[in-house]
Amino acid sequence: MLKIGPIFNYLQDMADKDASRMEMSIPQLMEKGYTWVLHRYHLSMIRYPKLDEALSIRTWHSPYKNLYSLRAFEMTTSFGEVLAKATTSWIIINYSTKRPMRLDRHVTSQYYKEIIPFEFDFSSLSPLERIDLEDIYPVRIRDLDINNHVNNAVYVEWAAETVPTNILQSMRPSEIDVIFKEQLTYGEKAVVQTQKEKTASNVFDHVILRESDAREITRIRTSWKNMPL
Template sequence: MTDIFTRKLKVRLSEVDPRALLKVQSLFDWFQDGGCEHAAQLGMSAAELLAQNYTWVLLKYQVRILRYPVWNEEVTLTSWRSPLNDLYDLREFRVTDAWGETLITGNSAWVVMDYTTRKPTRLSRCLSAEQRSGGGAIPDSFERILPVKAPDHTTDFRVRISDLDFNRHVNNSIYIGWALEALPESFLGHHLPTRLEVRFIREIARGRAVVSEAQVDETEDNAFLHRISGKDGEGELMRMRTVWQPMDAFELPEKLRSLC
């Protein structure tokens, strides 16, 4: 088994925004795909768990973005895991550029879900003793995210079939996109998120109506609290906190300007 997963990536046109920078939602797709590929190398992929009527579900994220990769840039995604208390599979991610500089770091927490009951279960139900040990040490540093109490911005969505994933529910990266979309275009056009803390609370299926709400977080400049909720009694689905910086704080290195 390989304790550390490494994959070379090149930022594709479909993954960038109008500024030729990697979309936040695409970043979370990178994390998910890298984690899934590493799990397959370790013999514990979603397909292998499904054969036992289990699957992986994401609970939490902490992400720090130091610089956004640009269109055509080649980067390296590295990931490793650390099981915790027979309940959580902690996974860390790191994106570095061609010169070895760290661009992005991320921590995540995953659980195994019973595919029928849709409830979390212990790792020992479906993973071997070897699969529940080893890996790199990852601190359990997730902080509580305060709830939205008085939203300043709201946007409605309806769940499409293209929003669903292997687990028959809305994929985690879709929630991220919904949450960011609640902010006004006047802000989004001039700022980029540098820190994201995410907690996924419950799932939702196709055809349901959801509302994305955002509230200014007065504890820090350019910070927001986010909430995704079902509009038909499903309650809170996801909670997130973001911190942003003005676009002019991100100066593209001279050596990359020819790429985009």
């Protein structure tokens, strides 16, 4: 069975492949001094793919407030069974200054020709009230993406590793919400702090900090269910 990290990577690869058709992939933007960064992520897992199961991933996009590019995904089997749905929010930034760029000045005409509006609702993620679990992870070369930042899937994998062992051994993430606020790079260390929600069963809130200055990098919420292992 596929784990959650590869699923994030599959969706990210599909986003870049789709953007490439519109001359909007990360390598194409970086030639102009820009790049995409991920801002919000919501993933809902209905069923995890089985080993060697044929999969199909559909994706579509829509601009929001001329700053965010919303992108939705749907993962299905070859028989049309929906396994996962995701909604994401992306920003184009100047690679040198890290400042956000307006979409209408930096996307191609093809981007606007293929807009498909869709419903989206990103949950608010609050700061932790306490720390139930904490761990520290050094950033490795293999953790980096094309921007030389920690890959978005790695943050989720770090957060999942701080969930109690009895949950990890019997359950799988069914819902994941993420806010990406800053980036980590090679040589830095991530402090992953986790609290179990008091009002919801098997739901955990996570905050990832940069160890050197305690700046908040990411907020994550993971919800866990008994799903086939």
